[in-house]
Amino acid sequence: MEQSPTPLSGRKIGSRPFAISDQAFAALAVLADFCTILTVTVIASGLYLHLVYGNFARPDTYATFAILLAAIYIPLQIAKGQYTTETMLADGRNVPSIFTAWNYAFLVLLIAGFLTKRTEEFSRAAIVFTYISGFGALSLVREGMVTLARKGYARGLLTGKRAMLIGDGDALRRFHAAYDPSALGLRIICEMEIPSSRALDADALKRQLEASVDKARLLQIRDIFILAPWIRHDIVLPALEHFTELPVSVHLGPDGILDSCHGARIRHFGAMASLELARPPLSPWALTTKRSMDVIGALAGILLLSPLMLLAAVAIRLESPGPVLFRQKRKGFNGRTFHIYKFRTMHVLKSDGPVQQARRDDPRITRVGRLLRRLSIDELPQLFNVLKGEMSLVGPRPHAIDHDTIFERRVRRYARRRKVLPGITGWAQVNGYRGETDTREKLIRRIEYDLEYIERWSIWFDTYIIMLTILSPKTWKNAY
Numbered sequence: 001m002e003q004s005p006t007p008l009s010g011r012k013i014g015s016r017p018f019a020i021s022d023q024a025f026a027a028l029a030v031l032a033d034f035c036t037i038l039t040v041t042v043i044a045s046g047l048y049l050h051l052v053y054g055n056f057a058r059p060d061t062y063a064t065f066a067i068l069l070a071a072i073y074i075p076l077q078i079a080k081g082q083y084t085t086e087t088m089l090a091d092g093r094n095v096p097s098i099f100t101a102w103n104y105a106f107l108v109l110l111i112a113g114f115l116t117k118r119t120e121e122f123s124r125a126a127i128v129f130t131y132i133s134g135f136g137a138l139s140l141v142r143e144g145m146v147t148l149a150r151k152g153y154a155r156g157l158l159t160g161k162r163a164m165l166i167g168d169g170d171a172l173r174r175f176h177a178a179y180d181p182s183a184l185g186l187r188i189i190c191e192m193e194i195p196s197s198r199a200l201d202a203d204a205l206k207r208q209l210e211a212s213v214d215k216a217r218l219l220q221i222r223d224i225f226i227l228a229p230w231i232r233h234d235i236v237l238p239a240l241e242h243f244t245e246l247p248v249s250v251h252l253g254p255d256g257i258l259d260s261c262h263g264a265r266i267r268h269f270g271a272m273a274s275l276e277l278a279r280p281p282l283s284p285w286a287l288t289t290k291r292s293m294d295v296i297g298a299l300a301g302i303l304l305l306s307p308l309m310l311l312a313a314v315a316i317r318l319e320s321p322g323p324v325l326f327r328q329k330r331k332g333f334n335g336r337t338f339h340i341y342k343f344r345t346m347h348v349l350k351s352d353g354p355v356q357q358a359r360r361d362d363p364r365i366t367r368v369g370r371l372l373r374r375l376s377i378d379e380l381p382q383l384f385n386v387l388k389g390e391m392s393l394v395g396p397r398p399h400a401i402d403h404d405t406i407f408e409r410r411v412r413r414y415a416r417r418r419k420v421l422p423g424i425t426g427w428a429q430v431n432g433y434r435g436e437t438d439t440r441e442k443l444i445r446r447i448e449y450d451l452e453y454i455e456r457w458s459i460w461f462d463t464y465i466i467m468l469t470i471l472s473p474k475t476w477k478n479a480y
Contacts, residue, residue: 020152020157020158020159021158021159022084022085022086022158022159022160022161022185025085025148025149025152025158026083026084026085028145029083029088029145030074030078030083032141032144032145033070033073033074033077033138033141034070034074036134036137036138036141037066037069037070037073037134037138038063038066038067038070040066040130040133040134040137041062041063041065041066041069041130041134042062042063042066044126044129044130044133044134045062045123045126045127045129045130046062047129062126062130065109068109069105069106069109069134072104072105072108072109073101073102073104073105076101076104076105077097077098077101080097080101082094082097082101085149085153085158085185086161086185088145088146088149089146089149089150089153089183089184089185092146093139093142093143093146094142095139095142095464096456096458096460096461096464098135098138098139098142099135099460099461099463099464100458100460100461102131102134102135102138103460103463106131149185150183153182153183153185154180154182154183156182158185159187160181160182160185160186160187161185161186161187161222161223162187162189162219162220162221162222162223163181163186163187163188163189163221163222163223163224163225164188164189164190164191164192164212164215164216164219164221164223164224164225165188165190165191165192165224165225165227166191166192166194166212166224166225166226166227166228166239167192167193167194167225167226167227167228168193168194168195168227168228169193171227171228172191172193172227174227175225175227175254178254179254186223189219189221190215190219190221192208192212194208194228194235202234202238205234205235205238206238209238209239209242209243210242212242213242213243213245213246216243216246216248217246221246221248222248222249223248223249223250223251224243224246224248224249224250224251225251225253226239226240226250226251226252226253227253227254230252236252240252264276264277280419281419281420281454281455281457282420282457286457289459290392290457290459290462291389293393293459293462294386294392294393295386295387297386297393297466298383298384298386298387298393299387301380301383302383302384302387305380305383308377308380309343309377309380309381312343312368312372312377312378312380313343315368316343316344316366316368316369316372319366319367319368320347320366320368322344322347323344324343324344325341325342325343325344325381326341326342326343326344326345326346327339327340327341328340328342328400329400329401330398330399330400330401330404330422331398331401331404331418332390332391332398332418332421332422333418333419333420333421333422334418334419335415335418337401338385338388338390338391340382340385340390340391340398341381341382341384341385342378342379342381342382343369343372343377343378343380343381344369345365345366345368345369345370345372345373345378346364346365346366346369347364347366376475379424382424383424386424389421390421391421391422391423391424392420392421392422392423392424393423393424393425393462393466394423394424394425394426394427394453394462394465394466395420395421395422395423395426395453396417396418396420396422396423396426396428396450396453396454397422397423397425397426397428397429397434398422399437403437407437407443410440410443411440411443411444411447413447413451414443414447416451416454417447417450417451417454419454420454420457425465425466425469425475426449426450426453426465427449427450427452427453427465428445428446428447428449428450428453429469429475430465430468430469430472430474430475431449431474432474432475433445433446433449434475453465
């Protein structure tokens with residue numbers, strides 16, 4: 001006997017009478033950024049001028065500058081959806097987005113000031129002070145708003161998107177076991193349970209879907225999740241046909257495939273549609289932009305740092321016999337091998353055994369080498385690797401081939417780091433994951449940061465990492 005779908009059931013969600021909507025929270029985030037830009041600009045500029053010159057700037061002058069900054073910065077963030085709770089829950093702080101919009105806003109105002117000859121009204125040092133402190137303040141405010149969003153949903157202070165779930169009993173239970181709806185910004189209003197039997201009564205399913213459409217309209221549902229395997233066309237297609245009558249978002253999944261492919265998207269090739277599960281991380285335009293930045297940066301670095309590199313070479317030759325440069329095979333983009341260049345920091349030893357990573361108080365390291373490694377001067381010859389197109393200024397750090405083989409066996413996703421050129425510095429390094437990788441936890445965290453960098457690449461993200469390489473204490477923590 002065929003089994004018909006069970007009646008639509010409601011899930012009562014506890015919420016507080018004074019819970020605010022997602023739209024109100026987004027407006028609060030916009031207001032927080034505006035107040036931050038205005039306050040930091042006036043205080044930072046005034047404080048600088050008072051400390052240096054003993055007088056305060058006119059508040060209205062710098063307040064006007066702040067309002068213009070906000071008028072550029074905030075619409076950029078709105079356009080990228082950075083004030084929605086959905087983005088906050090998914091992306092967290094998203095410092096690169098803040099960095100990009102903040103730089104763009106400053107760049108536009110500086111060009112406008114130059115063209116209108118209004119820059120003489122402002123102290124250049126005060127503007128730089130405002131730029132630095134403003135970026136830090138906006139990052140802190142963003143982190144605070146993300147924390148508020150997460151706690152707000154968890155405690156019922158935010159309403160969340162009104163959602164409906166559709167699937168068999170096992171699929172519904174798996175969803176609730178795997179996900180916390182409040183952490184996703186969802187409020188599950190009702191569920192529709194469909195038997196998993198293949199012998200599904202089409203007429204009964206149709207009646208149930210019609211009833212669920214009326215229910216969704218009555219309850220003002222915004223998102224509907226079809227928790228059925230994609231191959232169950234007997235469920236997915238009728239559900240999609242019915243629910244597209246409503247002004248709602250209809251989602252298929254989550255599915256095991258999507259859990260493994262964060263960048264999955266629908267692509268169209270003429271009349272054919274496909275689900276793209278993976279793609280090159282950088283577009284041709286992005287590759288050209290990044291390569292241009294690499295060449296310009298490497299040439300500038302070689303010209304500016306050539307006296308320092310010459311001094312390092314002389315010190316190496318005076319302290320111990322052996323070559324100035326150390327060459328070693330590494331795997332780069334798409335697994336291609338190349339010779340990486342470094343200043344030699346160890347005594348020349350003959351060894352036929354496996355390559356050992358440098359460790360704290362390593363007896364192989366010379367006195368000059370210890371200083372070079374501590375200040376990362378030993379990495380400067382890699383600027384020539386960048387010019388040759390074998391490396392980039394920023395990217396996942398390449399390891400010795402022996403270590404590559406070991407790491408690939410330990411962590412399956414390790415080889416994904418080679419989807420881009422290896423870098424002199426990287427997102428993992430500026431977050432403190434540098435030096436010896438002696439535990440699985442360190443290896444996994446380093447890989448996570450490298451893959452995050454690949455997914456979030458932008459020219460401003462590269463610039464931000466280069467700045468952190470120079471300024472952040474975390475970068476130097478494990479340099480030995």
